[in-house]
Amino acid sequence: MKCSFCSTEIEKGTGKMYVKMDGKIFYFCSSKCEKNQLKLKRNPVKTGWVAKKKKEKA
Template sequence: MKCDFCGKEISKGTGITFVRKEGTMTHFCSRKCEQNTLKLKRKKRRVPWTQEYHKEKKIRQGGQ
C-alpha cells in the first residue's frame, strides 16, 4: 500500500487511513501527508517531497 500523497510505501501497521463521506479511502504514511492533503489542501504535484512532483519534473525536463 502506498501513501496517497507522497507515494511512499506504507509498511503494515503504520500510517493513517482516512475514510471520506463517500466511502473512498485515502491512505497516508504520516501526519505530515495527512495535514498537507486535508488541512492545507496542497496539490502533491506542487510539493517537492512527493513522488508525483519528481515524476512531473522528469516529464517536463525530458520534453524539452
Template sequence: MEWKTCSFCEGTIEPGCGKKYVKKDGSVMHFCSSKCEKNFKLGRVGRKVKWTNTFKRINRGQ
C-alpha cells in the same frame, strides 16, 4: 500483510503503520505520516509539492 502506498506522496507504508482516512463518499485514503495527512486536509496536491515522490517522478527531466 501487504504494503500500502501513501495517497499523497506515493511513499510505501509498512504493515501496521500509517493512517487510514475514509471520505464521506466512501473512498479510502492511506497516509504514511501526519505531514502527508495535514497537507491533504489543507487542500494541497501531491503533484505540486516539491518533496513528494509524485512531483519528483513527473518533473524528473526539468
C-alpha cells in the same frame, strides 16, 4: 499500500487510514501527509462553482 499524498510505500501496521464521507479511502504515511492532502484537496462543497450550482438548483 502507498501513501495517498507522497506515494511512499507504507509498511503494514504503520501509517494512517482515512475514510472520507463519500467512501474514498486515503492512506497516509504520516500526519503531515494527512494534513497536506486534506488541506490541499479542496472540498467540492466549499469550491465556488459547485456551491453556486447548488444554490441555483435550490
